[in-house]
Amino acid sequence: MKLDIAGVGVTLDGKPILDGVSLTVPQGSVVGLVGPNGSGKSTLLRTVYRSLRPLTGAVKLDDADLWSQPIRASARRVAAVLQEGGSSALTVAEVVELGRTPHHGMVSRATAADREAVRVAMDRAGVTELAARPMASLSGGERQRVHLARALAQEPSLLVLDEPTNHLDIRARFALLSTVRDLGITTLAVLHELDLAVRSCDHLVVLDHGKVAAAGNVLDALTPTIFREVFGVHAKAERHSDGVVRITYAADPLGDL
Template identity: 50%
Template sequence: MELTLDRLSARLGGRWVVDGIDATPPAGRLTGLLGPNGAGKTTLLRLVAGVLSPERGAVLVDDGTAVHDLPRRTRARRIALLEQESTSTAPLTVREVVALGRIPYRTLWGRDEDDGAVDRALASAQAAELADRAWSTLSGGERQRVHVARALAQEPDLLLLDEPTNHLDVSAQLSLLAFVRDLGTTTVAALHDLNLAAAFCEHVLVLSQGRLAAAGHPREVLRPPLLREVYGVEADVLEHPRTGRPVIAFHEPARGVSA
C-alpha cells in the first residue's frame, strides 16, 4: 500500500499532539516511528488507522484516497492496528482471539471464506503451539505474539504496530522485527529502542512534540546532533561489525545533571 501523510494534524485536550506531519513511508517496507514519550506516536498511528479523525490534513493511500473516506469494512480489511494496550477479559482461547482479526471478512451468514487464515497467522507469529491455550493463562510475551497474529489474520495491506516488542525477550524481539521486515507489507511500528529501529527499519520518522524532526534511513537520521536535540542524550553512533547498520552507544549522564 502507498501511504502519504499530508499536513496531518490533530488536537487532544486543546493541545496539538500531531502538528503538520508530511511524510511518505516507503511501500512494502518497515518504517520505525520514533520519539520520546509524549511525542505523538500513538496518536499518529490512530490517525493513520482511521480510529481518530484529523483536524487538518489527511492520510492518503494508493491513488490519493483519504483513509477516512474508505468504507469502514474496506478500511478494516486493508489496515490492521496493533495497539499498545490490547486486552481482553472474555474467556477465549488463543485461536478465538486471533480469529477476531477475521471479522471484516465474515459474510451475512457469519462465515469466513478463508478457513486457513487463522492457522497461517498463528504460524507466522510463532504462536501455533498456543492455539488451544486459554487467553487468561498466557504470559505478557505470549499475549504480544498472539496480538501480532490477530493483526496478521486480517491480511492487511498496511500494518500499524504500537510498541510491538513490549514484554518480549531479546530473542523474541529480534525474531518479530525480522519477520515484520520481511513481510513485504507496508508497516509503521512505534519503537522505543533506537538500536532495534536502526537494525531493522529501512526508514524512520522521528517525532518531537508532535512535529516531524527528521525522516529517512536510520544511517542518515540517527546521528548524535538529532539524538541530543530530540532525546536530550549524548551518544556515539558506531557501525555494526557484521551488518554495517548503525549502533548507538549512549553516554552516562554527568554527575549532578538530570536527564
C-alpha cells in the same frame, strides 16, 4: 501498498498534538516512528487506523484517502497491533478468528477462505501450536504474537504497530520484530527503544513536539544533533563491520547538553 501521511494536524482539548506531520512508508518497508514521550507518536498512529480523525491533512494508502472510505473497507486494508494488554478468556484460535470480522457480517459463518486466512496467519506468526490454549495461559511474548496473527488474518495491506515490544523480555522483542521484518507487509511502527529501532527498521521518522524533526534512513535520521536536541543525550549511531547499526552513548550521556 504505500502509505502517505500529508500535513496531518491533531488538536485535543484545545491543545495541538500534531502540527503538519508528513511522512511516507514505501511499499513493503518497515518504518519506525520514534521520539520522546509525548511527542505525538501514538496519536499519529491513531489517525492511520481510524481511531482519531485528523483536524487537517490526509492519510492515504496508494493515493486513496482512508478516512473517505467505509470503515469496514479501510479495516480490510489496515490492521493494528496495540500495546500488549490484559489476558482474555478466549482461546488463541478464537482471538485470531476475530481478524476476519471486517470481511463478513457479525452473524456470518466462517467460510473456507476465512479458515485458510486464519491458518496462514497463525503459521506466519508462529502460534499454530498454541491454537487451543486460552490467552490467559500465555506469556506476554506469546500474546503479542497472537495479536499479530489476528492482525494478519485481516490480510491487510498496511500493518500498524504501537510499541509492540512493550513489557517483553529481550529475546521476545528480537523474535517479534524479526517476524515483522520477514512478513514483507508495509509497516509503520512506534518503537520506544532506539536500539531495537535501528536494527529493525528500513527508515526512521523522529517526532518532537508534534512535528517531524528528522526522517530518512537510520543513520540520516539519528544524527548526534538529533540525539542531543530531541532525546537529550550524547550518542551516535554507526554501522559496524557486521552490517548492524548500533548506538553508542557517551560516558556521560547527559553531560553539558
